[in-house]
Structures are given as C-alpha cells and as structure tokens.
Amino acid sequence: MSLLNLPLSADLDRLGEQMHDLARAQRSFQALLEAVVSISGELELPAVLRRIVRTAMELVGARYGAMGILDDTGEQLAEFVPLGLTPQEKAGLAGVEPPRGHGLLGHLIHHPRPLRVDNIAAHPDSAGFPPGHPPIRSLLGVAISVRGRVYGNLYLSDRKDGKPFDRHDEGVILALAGTAGVAIENARLYDQVRNSAERFQRLLLPQLLDLRPFEAGALYRPARTPxxxxxxxxxxxxxxxxxxxxxxxxxxxxxxxAAAAMSQTRSMLRALTFDGRIPPSAALTQLDRIMHLTGGQLTTACVARIDPVGRGWMLRWSSAGHPPPLVVLPDGATHYLEAEPGLPLRVDVTLPRPDHSRALPPGSTVILYTDGLVERRDQNLTQGMRALAALARHHAREPVDQLCRTLADHHPGDGLDDMAALILRTPGP
Known part of the structure; x- marks a missing residue:
C-alpha cells in the first residue's frame, strides 16, 4: 500500500511547492504594483533614488541596498547611495571613500546583466571590503537604464532570512528596474524644466545696483511646481x-x-520712482493709470523711499494691496508697518492712495517681501507673518546677504508659491 502512495505523495509535494510559488508571485506582484505607484509619486531625483533602493530592499527582504550612479564615461561610479546601514556601521565607515566601481561592482558595470552571487568572497572578481565595512555574503545586482543607456546599478545584499537570492528575486528586481528607469527620467525632466523656468525668471529680475551707504540684499525662490x-x-x-x-x-x-507683465510693470515703476520728487503714492497712481490704458494684470506692490533726516532716516511708503513691510530695529525688536494697504493695481484708478511715514534710527533693517514667503494653505497668513518676524528677530545681527539666505532657507511659507524679498539696512550712527 505504501508503494502505491509514493507517486501521489510526490505529486502533492510538487503541487504544494507550485502553490507556494504562486502565492509568493502574487504577493510580489501586488508589492511591485504598490512600489510603482510609490516611486512614481516622487519628483526630486535624490528622493527618487532613495525610494528605489528602499523599495527594492523591501521587495526581496534584503538587509542592505545601494544605488551606484555611473559617471559620464560609464566606466566608474560618480555617486553611491547606500541604505540599511546601522548608525554603528556608518560610524565604522567614517572617512572611507565611497566605492568607485572595483571588484563585483566593476563586473556589473562592464557586464550589465543581472548578477546573483551566493558567496561574494569566493567570486573571482571580488576585491574584498574596506576596513570597517559590515560583513556581507550574497549579492543581487541589476543595471538600470534610462533612454537606452545604463544610468547606474542597483545592488542588494544579504536576505534577512539568510537564504541566497533566487531567480524569483531577480525577476522582481528586473521588473522594478524598468519602472525605476522611467521614474529617474521623469525626475531629470522635472529638474530641467524647473531649472529652465527659474533661470528665465531670474533673467527678468534686476541686478541690484550700488546702493551704498545702504546695505542691500535680495532673494528670489521659485515655487516647487515644475x-x-x-x-x-x-x-x-x-x-x-x-x-x-x-x-x-x-x-x-x-x-x-504673468512673467511678461511683471517685467513690463517693473520697468515702468522703475522709471516712475527714479524721479525722487514724487511720493510713493503718486508713483503707484501713475502706474495704475498706465496699466488701465495698456491692459496690465492685477498686481500688488509696495513702494518705499528712505530719506536722510537729521541723524536718522525717514521711511515713506505706499502700498497697493501688498503685505506690510517688516522693520527690524538695531536692538532686534521687530514690527510690521501696519497701515492702509490700498487697492491692488488694475482695480479702481479713481480711489486715492495714501502715503505713510515712519522714522528709522541708524542701523535699522527694512524687509519688503511677497506673500509666498509667509503663506501656507493650512494656516492663517498672520501666523506666517509672526513666524517671519521671529526668524528676522533671531537673526537680526547677521549681514544683509546672510539674512537673505536665512529667510530663503527657513521661510515659514509652504513653497507652493514663488517668493521674493528685498532687504535694506540704513547706515549705522
């Protein structure tokens, strides 16, 4: 009777293995679909690369992962993005030069076919590891191509279950590599479009002239939208x-x-304000009349003039629906020049525009800015303005150029709108 049961038992074992493989394939397919959605949601190239490595590690249960990016010659690595190292392992590699493509990494560079190695040390192309490198045994490597050219290689080391990488792992990572190439190309196109738009925008903005004895600085940051x-x-x-x-x-x-209208409006307003005999309100009124005749777009603006008065300075300004200037006094105290903001340009040219004035002691800093610097969609504009004032107060003693960089790097806005700021500091006593 036992002899009759042998073939049936063997068939059941094979069927069980096939069911196990099928279930594993289904899980991997579902995970791969989720990985495609996850990777495709990133636009910044560094984030895309890290997401690819992290996703590959999760798909095959690898302990370590890395992305090696080839240089322009395609002969060695220009960048290496490792993941999975513990803080202690990172400390052990402190001061060690990143890999350039020797040993098995070089093998994959020159032979861009999937590579599975069960025992790295026994492979004839193995070059060993630098001091402090964590011990690893197995390797799975695949090339990632962008537009038909190898962009880099994806490396995975040591499955967490201790088993070597198998053909199923290789197939999953190969499928991921195809998606990774598309995601990398999208991220590169995003960078190109964003950089081109930013360069065009900066060409429209003026270079600040010599404003001495005033210290002056300006910043412009585009929105995150490509x-x-x-x-x-x-x-x-x-x-x-x-x-x-x-x-x-x-x-x-x-x-x-909007960019073209900005350039035209800026040029007209420079011509109007260059004549120091007219107050800021008159310059805005004349600009508004011209825009009504020529068909300009809805615009907010603030014109400020700083005049020497006795031993100090007098700030005179007029606003066309623009956020109020922020003043930082020599002792670090900050306050907004809250006053009648006036209507934006191209709304009603018949209404008068008021002028305002405020005495400034020597060494005062005046910050003019656009709403992108303080605006967040999830909070009131007042909160962003308070955060900007606190940031300026904390860095009040910085040189104007450094203060510009600080405001740009730590602005309270959400980055969904472009931002600009102009900072002037009156001479000291």
Missing amino acids: GQLGGDWYDAVKLSDNSCTAVIGDVIGHDLE
Whole structure:
C-alpha cells in the first residue's frame, strides 16, 4: 500500500511547492504594483533614488541596498547611495571613500546583466571590503537604464532570512528596474524644466545696483511646481540726494503672461520712482493709470523711499494691496508697518492712495517681501507673518546677504508659491 502512495505523495509535494510559488508571485506582484505607484509619486531625483533602493530592499527582504550612479564615461561610479546601514556601521565607515566601481561592482558595470552571487568572497572578481565595512555574503545586482543607456546599478545584499537570492528575486528586481528607469527620467525632466523656468525668471529680475551707504540684499525662490513661472519682483535705486527707493511687487498668476507683465510693470515703476520728487503714492497712481490704458494684470506692490533726516532716516511708503513691510530695529525688536494697504493695481484708478511715514534710527533693517514667503494653505497668513518676524528677530545681527539666505532657507511659507524679498539696512550712527 505504501508503494502505491509514493507517486501521489510526490505529486502533492510538487503541487504544494507550485502553490507556494504562486502565492509568493502574487504577493510580489501586488508589492511591485504598490512600489510603482510609490516611486512614481516622487519628483526630486535624490528622493527618487532613495525610494528605489528602499523599495527594492523591501521587495526581496534584503538587509542592505545601494544605488551606484555611473559617471559620464560609464566606466566608474560618480555617486553611491547606500541604505540599511546601522548608525554603528556608518560610524565604522567614517572617512572611507565611497566605492568607485572595483571588484563585483566593476563586473556589473562592464557586464550589465543581472548578477546573483551566493558567496561574494569566493567570486573571482571580488576585491574584498574596506576596513570597517559590515560583513556581507550574497549579492543581487541589476543595471538600470534610462533612454537606452545604463544610468547606474542597483545592488542588494544579504536576505534577512539568510537564504541566497533566487531567480524569483531577480525577476522582481528586473521588473522594478524598468519602472525605476522611467521614474529617474521623469525626475531629470522635472529638474530641467524647473531649472529652465527659474533661470528665465531670474533673467527678468534686476541686478541690484550700488546702493551704498545702504546695505542691500535680495532673494528670489521659485515655487516647487515644475516649470511654474511667477510674477514676483523687486527693485531698488539710489537717488542723487542719498535717498533710496525700493519696490516689491507680485503680478497675480503663474504663467508666461504673468512673467511678461511683471517685467513690463517693473520697468515702468522703475522709471516712475527714479524721479525722487514724487511720493510713493503718486508713483503707484501713475502706474495704475498706465496699466488701465495698456491692459496690465492685477498686481500688488509696495513702494518705499528712505530719506536722510537729521541723524536718522525717514521711511515713506505706499502700498497697493501688498503685505506690510517688516522693520527690524538695531536692538532686534521687530514690527510690521501696519497701515492702509490700498487697492491692488488694475482695480479702481479713481480711489486715492495714501502715503505713510515712519522714522528709522541708524542701523535699522527694512524687509519688503511677497506673500509666498509667509503663506501656507493650512494656516492663517498672520501666523506666517509672526513666524517671519521671529526668524528676522533671531537673526537680526547677521549681514544683509546672510539674512537673505536665512529667510530663503527657513521661510515659514509652504513653497507652493514663488517668493521674493528685498532687504535694506540704513547706515549705522
């Protein structure tokens, strides 16, 4: 009777193995679909690369993973992105040069076919590991191509269950590599579009002229949306009587028309403010009339003029629906120049525009900015303005150029709108 049962038992064993393999394939397929969605959701290239490595490790249960990016010659690695190292393992590799593509890494560079190695030390192309490198035994490597050219290699080491990588693991990672190539290309295109748009935007903005004895600095940061043009601008001119006129503005919109309107509006306002005999309100009123005749776009702006008065300075400004200037006094105290903001340009040219004035002691800092610097979609604008004032107060003693970088790097806005700021500091006593 036992002899009759042998074939049936063997068949059941094979069927069980096939069912196990089928279940594993289904799990891997589902995980792969989720991985495709996850990777495709990233746009920043560094984040894409790390997401690819992390996803590959999860798909096959690898303890370590890395992405090696080839240089322009395609002969060695220009960048190496490792994941999975513990803090202690990272400390052990402190000061060690990243891999350049020797040993098995070089083998995969020159033979861009899937590579599975059960025992790295026994492989004839193995070059060993540098001091402090954690011990690893197995390797699974596949090439990642972008537009038909090998972009880099994905490396996985040591399954957590202690088993060597198998053909199923190789197939899953090969499928992931195809998706990874598309995600990398999308991220590179995103960078190109964003950089081109930012470069075009910066070409429209002026280079600050020599404003001495005032210290001056300006910043512009585009929105995170790729290819989005903005209407933010700034300008400043020193006049013959040692006064200085500063302008900040924002044309509503995020397209080519907004950028073109910004350039035209900035040029017209510079011509109007260059004549120091007219107050800021008159410059905005004349600009509004011109825009009504020529068909400009809805715009907010603030024109400020700083005049020497006795041993100090007098700030005179007028706003067309723009956020109020922020003043940082020499002792670090901050306050916004809250006053009648006026209507934006291109709304109603018949209404008067008021002028405002405030005395400034020597060494005061005036910050003009656009709303992108403080605006968040999930909170009130007042909260962003408070955060900006606190940031400026904390860094009040920094040189103006450094203060610009600080505001740009730590701005309270959410980055969904472009931002600009112009900072002027009056001479000390």
